[in-house]
Amino acid sequence: MNQEHETAKKIVGLLDQGLTKLDTKIIAKLASARSQAVTLLAWQAQSQPVTVGHHALMRQAADYFHGHRGWMSAALVCIAILVAFVATQQSPSQQAVEQGDAFLLASELPPEAYLDKGFDAWLKHSSRH
Amino acid sequence: MATPQELSDFLAEVERRAFKQTAYAVRDDHAALDIVQDAMLKLAQSYGARPVTEYPMLFQRILQNTMRDYWRRQKVRNLWTTLFSSFTSNDDDDEHDPLETLASANQQDSNEPLEQFERSQTIAIIEQALQKLPARQREAFILRYWEDMDVAETAAAMGCSQGSVKTHCSRAVHALAAMLERQGVER
Numbered sequence: 001m002n003q004e005h006e007t008a009k010k011i012v013g014l015l016d017q018g019l020t021k022l023d024t025k026i027i028a029k030l031a032s033a034r035s036q037a038v039t040l041l042a043w044q045a046q047s048q049p050v051t052v053g054h055h056a057l058m059r060q061a062a063d064y065f066h067g068h069r070g071w072m073s074a075a076l077v078c079i080a081i082l083v084a085f086v087a088t089q090q091s092p093s094q095q096a097v098e099q100g101d102a103f104l105l106a107s108e109l110p111p112e113a114y115l116d117k118g119f120d121a122w123l124k125h126s127s128r129h
Numbered sequence: 130m131a132t133p134q135e136l137s138d139f140l141a142e143v144e145r146r147a148f149k150q151t152a153y154a155v156r157d158d159h160a161a162l163d164i165v166q167d168a169m170l171k172l173a174q175s176y177g178a179r180p181v182t183e184y185p186m187l188f189q190r191i192l193q194n195t196m197r198d199y200w201r202r203q204k205v206r207n208l209w210t211t212l213f214s215s216f217t218s219n220d221d222d223d224e225h226d227p228l229e230t231l232a233s234a235n236q237q238d239s240n241e242p243l244e245q246f247e248r249s250q251t252i253a254i255i256e257q258a259l260q261k262l263p264a265r266q267r268e269a270f271i272l273r274y275w276e277d278m279d280v281a282e283t284a285a286a287m288g289c290s291q292g293s294v295k296t297h298c299s300r301a302v303h304a305l306a307a308m309l310e311r312q313g314v315e316r
Contacts, residue, residue, distance in 0.1 A: 004302045008274040011255055011305055015275060018252040019145045026162065030148060033166035034140040037173040042133040044177050 131181040139184045140169055143276075147192055150271050153259045154196055164199055168192045189272060189286040251309075258308040262301055265289075269297035270305070 104111045113119050131139075144165065151161035168191045176187050259267055265287070272283040273294065283298075284291045 004299060007306050008270070008298070008302045011302075011309075012274045014248070014252050014255055015149070015259075017248065018256065019149065021249065021252075022145055022148070026148065026158065027145075029162050030144045030165065033162070033169050034137060034144060036166070037140060037169040038133045038137045040170060041131070041136050041173040041177045044174070045130070045133070 130178045131184065135181040136173060136177070136184075139181060139188075140172075143185070143188060144169070146271075146275055147188070149256075150275070151192065151196060153256065153267060153271075154264065155199060156260060160199060164192070164195045168195045171195070185276065185278070186282055186286055189276065189278075193268065193286070254309065254312045255305065258305050258312075261308070262304060266297045266301035266304065269294050270301035273298050 104114075147165050147168070148161055151164045152158055155161055155164065168188060171191045172184065172188050176183070176191075179187065259270075262270070268287055269283060272278050272286055273280065278286065280291045280294050283294045287294065
């Protein structure tokens with residue numbers, strides 16, 4: 001194991017020596033890439049208060065949800081049931097049915113009169129006179 | 130959060146090794162430069178808020194992922210190339226002749242002292258041997274010994290177990306030593 005480590009270190013030592021002989025063009029391009037990365041970081045640091053604050057808040061929220069997965073799942077199911085109940089209660093068809101019932105109950109005529117086919121003819125005939 | 134100066138210092142320290150490491154893997158200096166540049170920008174863009182102590186590991190992960198992206202793109206490109214053309218490039222580096230590299234190194238360094246020349250020959254042989262290693266062994270060797278990461282850090286950077294790292298490293302060292310011996314290089 002020690003010999004293995006020593007061999008590896010000797011190889012790495014030679015590889016390090018090889019780094020000093022890199023082509024100047026490659027060194028220049030690497031320096032240019034580094035400069036771009038540093039400029040990018042400096043630019044991001046200027047807009048730090050907004051972005052970092054936003055990211056930190058998101059991360060905290062994510063951590064909180066992750067830590068309370070059980071409770072959060074139950075709460076989500078309850079909320080979904082509640083929303084479904086409210087949605088069905090407030091649907092247009094339900095409102096129409098309620099309005100129809102209210103109209104019939106508040107009407108002067110009994111509901112059976114609307115089902116009687118002869119009543120409509122009688123009403124037209126009597127209104128002409 | 131790391132300052133721009135800290136990032137600059139970190140990148141200056143690792144950039145040459147990162148370039149060589151990538152060049153061993155992709156066997157193309159231009160592609161290696163692009164990959165290292167991408168990795169540097171990704172580090173600054175996505176992990177600028179992290180402390181500088183986390184940079185070595187993060188940079189290695191980004192570098193490995195960027196290399197994988199490169200290989201995927203190459204795979205797709207090769208697929209289309211084979212579909213639409215029967216002409217293949219003769220620049221395939223799989224058939225490297227060590228003697229050719231040694232000969233060119235000989236020409237370049239002909240004016241330098243013998244000792245320096247012998248060393249550059251040895252470095253060239255090692256670099257060729259590294260290129261011939263299986264990708265995971267090379268990755269483990271470079272991270273563990275060249276980047277000086279411990280076994281746990283190497284495992285985390287490679288996304289494998291510590292046992293695998295030890296196995297890869299051991300095999301890599303033995304393979305390199307055997308290749309050097311075959312080339313007549315004293316260990």
